[in-house]
Amino acid sequence: MTEKFDIIIVGAGIMGVASAYYLQKNNPDKTILLVDSQPDAGQANTAMSAAAVRNMFASTTNQLLTDTTIDFFRHIQENLRFNLALHFCGYLWLLSDYQFKDPSVQNWMQRMETNDISYRVIERPELQKSLPGLVAEFPDDEEASLMNLNPVDYALFGSECGVLDPSLLVQFYKEEFLKLSKIKPRFNLTVNKLLLEATPSLGLPGEPLAWQDKQVTGIQSSEGTFHADRVVLAVGPWTNALLDPVGIPSYVKAKKRQLFIVAASDHPQLEELLFTPKFSDAGFIPFTILPSGGVYFRGVPEEKSFWVGCGDKVGRAYKYNMESDDYNAERAYYEQSMYPVLIKYFPAFANIRPTNMWAGAYAYSVDAIPLVYEHSGVIVVTGASGSGIMKADAIARIADALYRDEKDAQLFGGRTIPSRSLGLTHRKVEIESVII
Numbered sequence: 107m108t109e110k111f112d113i114i115i116v117g118a119g120i121m122g123v124a125s126a127y128y129l130q131k132n133n134p135d136k137t138i139l140l141v142d143s144q145p146d147a148g149q150a151n152t153a154m155s156a157a158a159v160r161n162m163f164a165s166t167t168n169q170l171l172t173d174t175t176i177d178f179f180r181h182i183q184e185n186l187r188f189n190l191a192l193h194f195c196g197y198l199w200l201l202s203d204y205q206f207k208d209p210s211v212q213n214w215m216q217r218m219e220t221n222d223i224s225y226r227v228i229e230r231p232e233l234q235k236s237l238p239g240l241v242a243e244f245p246d247d248e249e250a251s252l253m254n255l256n257p258v259d260y261a262l263f264g265s266e267c268g269v270l271d272p273s274l275l276v277q278f279y280k281e282e283f284l285k286l287s288k289i290k291p292r293f294n295l296t297v298n299k300l301l302l303e304a305t306p307s308l309g310l311p312g313e314p315l316a317w318q319d320k321q322v323t324g325i326q327s328s329e330g331t332f333h334a335d336r337v338v339l340a341v342g343p344w345t346n347a348l349l350d351p352v353g354i355p356s357y358v359k360a361k362k363r364q365l366f367i368v369a370a371s372d373h374p375q376l377e378e379l380l381f382t383p384k385f386s387d388a389g390f391i392p393f394t395i396l397p398s399g400g401v402y403f404r405g406v407p408e409e410k411s412f413w414v415g416c417g418d419k420v421g422r423a424y425k426y427n428m429e430s431d432d433y434n435a436e437r438a439y440y441e442q443s444m445y446p447v448l449i450k451y452f453p454a455f456a457n458i459r460p461t462n463m464w465a466g467a468y469a470y471s472v473d474a475i476p477l478v479y480e481h482s483g484v485i486v487v488t489g490a491s492g493s494g495i496m497k498a499d500a501i502a503r504i505a506d507a508l509y510r511d512e513k514d515a516q517l518f519g520g521r522t523i524p525s526r527s528l529g530l531t532h533r534k535v536e537i538e539s540v541i542i
């Protein structure tokens with residue numbers, strides 16, 4: 107006999123655990139089984155994340171998803187007294203004059219103003235005082251000109267942005283879910299297939315037949331078959347692997363992303379940069395995006411280190427699903443592509459090799475806005491496009507609203523969003539242009 111649940115959630119990354127929490131909280135009588143192929147929650151792309159949070163997006167939708175999610179994270183830490191290692195160190199976008207005046211940046215700023223997203227423009231002289239060792243222009247530097255390096259003339263600084271520890275965030279949602287749930291999650295369980303069955307079944311050979319109604323009714327897994335009235339699929343860049351075989355559309359693709367850890371201890375200039383006190387009460391450097399090459403970094407004050415990444419766009423392959431080699435960070439990529447850019451702007455990084463590195467993948471949607479929709483008995487939660495931590499709370503609330511067939515999802519702080527607006531049929535979003 108197979109086990110039967112009201113809901114099975116496949117994937118216990120941040121999307122899966124946050125969804126599990128809201129589904130259980132708002133549907134207390136329902137039995138919810140949370141499963142993941144990893145030994146515990148949040149060990150795949152969620153763990154690989156830079157875990158920076160920002161509400162500085164260009165689309166109204168992403169602004170709403172992130173602004174309310176960040177407010178909830180602040181609430182967790184300040185009112186519920188659960189430490190997320192959340193620091194409001196800010197986000198700092200370094201831009202050349204040319205970039206700053208580009209219509210897309212002007213529109214981005216305009217939309218932030220319209221929607222009360224707080225940010226300010228900082229000019230080069232102030233930046234040079236606040237960022238020790240910043241090189242803002244490269245006169246007579248042939249190498250810099252060969253590398254297409256933009257000068258730094260301006261920065262956009264967002265003070266309601268910051269960084270956190272993704273494992274603590276996962277722990278918060280998982281613990282809250284476990285307090286409410288009667289069903290123990292199952293880890294080390296790989297879902298091989300979604301079960302698609304005729305509803306009702308007539309016991310005919312070859313079911314489900316084309317003319318029959320069909321629903322996903324459960325999962326086939328390494329631990330056997332489990333049935334459920336509803337399956338929530340929160341498997342990030344593996345979405346296609348489970349939806350394709352049953353013919354449910356998804357419109358996401360994966361792209362590898364990696365982080366390189368550079369220790370600041372024993373390097374006084376780098377330490378000075380890390381602990382620059384000028385931007386916020388957090389007392390360390392904002393999440394900083396360089397104006398060239400897609401290179402960015404965040405400070406990790408607890409470890410006295412920087413995590414350096416790159417939003418490499420053209421040239422980095424899209425994958426249909428995340429593949430095993432997407433887990434391998436490439437030291438040569440750091441040395442050849444990122445390091446030369448980094449040390450031009452911040453020479454304090456010169457001659458320091460990364461002490462650690464890791465890689466994961468983004469799940470990109472077509473418009474860089476998450477996808478949350480119901481199709482044939484599955485609620486699909488995917489397409490966070492590299493910013494799933496910072497949108498997780500809002501997305502999980504939308505998944506729960508869809509389950510309860512609510513017209514609007516209630517987000518933290520009282521704002522709402524139509525629960526079908528991130529779906530396939532009634533999708534109502536702008537294209538996001540500010541992705542890293």
Ligand SMILES: Cc1cc2nc3c(=O)[nH]c(=O)nc-3n(C[C@H](O)[C@H](O)[C@H](O)COP(=O)(O)OP(=O)(O)OC[C@H]3O[C@@H](n4cnc5c(N)ncnc54)[C@H](O)[C@@H]3O)c2cc1C
Pocket residue numbers: 116117118119120121122141142143144147148149150151152153154155156157158159295296297298340341342343344348363364365415465466467468469487488490491492493494495496497
């Ligand atoms: C280098 C890097 C930097 C990033 N930086 C940021 C950042 O600064 N801020 C931010 O907000 N986001 C960032 N992200 C993106 C963020 O990590 C993701 O958007 C988020 O973790 C997605 O969560 P998820 O739950 O959808 O996916 P995942 O965390 O990947 O979870 C999916 C889960 O599904 C499980 N699974 C998959 N297939 C199966 C199966 N067949 N059976 C059972 N289980 C299965 C996996 O084991 C996994 O645990 C970054 C990502 C990377 C890689």
